[in-house]
Amino acid sequence: MTGFNLNVEASARTPEIRLSDGRLEIKGECYPEDVADFAGSIMPTILSSLEEVQEFKVYIKLFYFNSSTAKFLYDFFENLDDAAHSGKSIVVNWLYEPDDDSMQEAGEDFAEDMENLEFNLLEDKE
């Protein structure tokens, strides 16, 4: 049991966030008014949790995110990639609906740039 947990419910424009024991789940849509504000409310806890563990798993299923959120996600993945480079075991599972080309391509864009972590693109039918 690590000391860093999050249980954030989805809002109209931000996703549900669950964090416990080195497992992070993000699900929903993300196009908040101010992504920096939203990131500031969750990232410190997530990064503290990442520091504490040797294995970190992320499950992300987004149905839509705006372009500002894309930058936020990229920076987050870079943080994870750095952690993987320093020897931690990091897995990102990027989930998308079978017919969702947009989210599949978005996942591919991120995956191509990550060098050290394991980035899996997975079809996931609800």
Place this chain on the structure above:
Amino acid sequence: MNPSDFHHLLTKRKTFFCYSGPLREGVLTAISESLRTGIKEQDIENKIQRKIFGIFIEQAQNIIRYSVERPTDDTGVGTVALSHRDDGILIESINAVSDESANYLDEQLKLLKSKTAVELKQMYKERLREGPPEDSKGAGLGLIDMARNSNTFHHYFESENEKTLFVFSCEIAF
């Protein structure tokens, strides 16, 4: 113009969704849901529906951030509209911009127009890595994102009462 003229105009140009006036994030949240319902009723493939919604949100957020008509700090005035075309959907936005923004938009959109899909993807990824240009309130990715998701896009500027109107339209083919 009579009220019925306005109705006939929208009907004639096959506009099925239109918002014109002060836009701020709360308003956008409220109209997003009715827009979703509006798109769903159009009998369009899910993946096209997602692209339409995405372009609409980027256009609306650009109005909120960059319209120079600002009743309050967090509000920008503009118009967004969705219309049918013979073989697709047109997503349009119109708002007043500063001369500086007009130059930036003109330069960027002309550049994006000259790029292939592969080049747009490269530009998008470079911008993701490098972050926003200095004057951008967003990630600077919005225009590239819209260019990638549209089949064609056009823009022009119109001078009106010492204001410069930015007229931007993206078309998504079925």
